[in-house]
Amino acid sequence: MAIKENKINTTASTGALRPTLIFPAGMPRSLDYLEKCKREGQPVIGSSSLPYDVCKPLYPAWSYLPYITDPTFSDALAKTIKEYGLGMIYSPNPVVWNYLQRVLKDIDPEVTLVNGSPVDSELVDYRTALQHASKSLNFPLPIASSHPLKAPVSELEIAIIFKHGNVISGMCDDEKIAALCEIARRSPAGDLVEIGSWWGKSAFVLAKLAQYYAIGNLLCVDPWKSEHLVQHDEGGLVDGGISQYDCEEALKVFIINLLPYGRGDINYLRMPSTAAAATYQSGRTVHSASFGSTSFCGQIAILHIDGNHSEDAVRADMEAWSKHVKAGGWIIVDDYLWPYGDGPRHIADQYLEANHCRLSSAFVMGSALFMQISLEQSGAV
């Protein structure tokens, strides 16, 4: 919801910004809006109808207003508008917003609501997720694949992936989610292995798809250690931001994001991919305090390589893990197209060149490369 142009919100005489009233001021969206106003230097006044509102100290200024059902509300609001020279009102409460939408022009035609319908705002992410799901079902990616196609899950189930997946911050865009939805329908049964999970965005998508299409259990491999974040990217733009991240916190965020969806079918190894490959090879059960024990079959249906993007690291990931991908299984190399370096693309191209006879499908979607091992073949070169 865009803030109105400053000229609408300035006093004609001085050109000073006129304050925005946030009412009621204690709702989560009100507090988000307060932060936005503070960041942008927009003067703001909080208001609510509670005699004592715990959020009052968060605001630089405060004005009590009666409930909108109180006959004195309009006069009280007119008085507040005049007293503070208000320009706009922000209200995330649907009932208050509807009421103000109706009466504000009579109270003060100069003052406007800054935000659109709160109902639309609350629903926008759900509607977007449903649109993605509808597109995914009605215009599926025409993937040439050797694996028999499973019937898609319902629009609601796909919408769940987009909605909940996009609540998790991370590097897995809608294009890639759409492609993952399609390859999951063309996947054999087997383990899903993700190299590089961070806060768990793509892991969540893989976990849900594995459950929907009964593919297998998900193993997330990530050292969650700051030294492994160093990518040696061209220009150092990626490496320059590493100090902002706390790896202990990142693992907690991963667990918060994934644990609600686990049914004993998700687990992780906190180690670099090469060490994890040795562990994977030597045993079939992975244990962690949060997720308990999860068994793996030792054959990978979907391998997602999204760890460190330096060429050496991607080569090590590919060498350690691609040999475990079974016939009909998929290898996804994330950031095949990456503005900060060529590591993933060089290694993926080498793999393509050496193994093209064994592949039944290869395509780029978003910035990731998707490759399917032919049903007749196995054993990487």
Ligand SMILES: C[S@@+](CC[C@H](N)C(=O)[O-])C[C@H]1O[C@@H](n2cnc3c(N)ncnc32)[C@H](O)[C@@H]1O
């Ligand atoms: C781009 S992030 C992963 C993003 C994630 N897949 C998502 O959907 O948001 C890269 C991750 O790779 C991890 N990583 C770095 N070196 C690794 C290694 N040798 N083995 C496994 N993971 C590694 C980092 O700790 C980081 O969490």
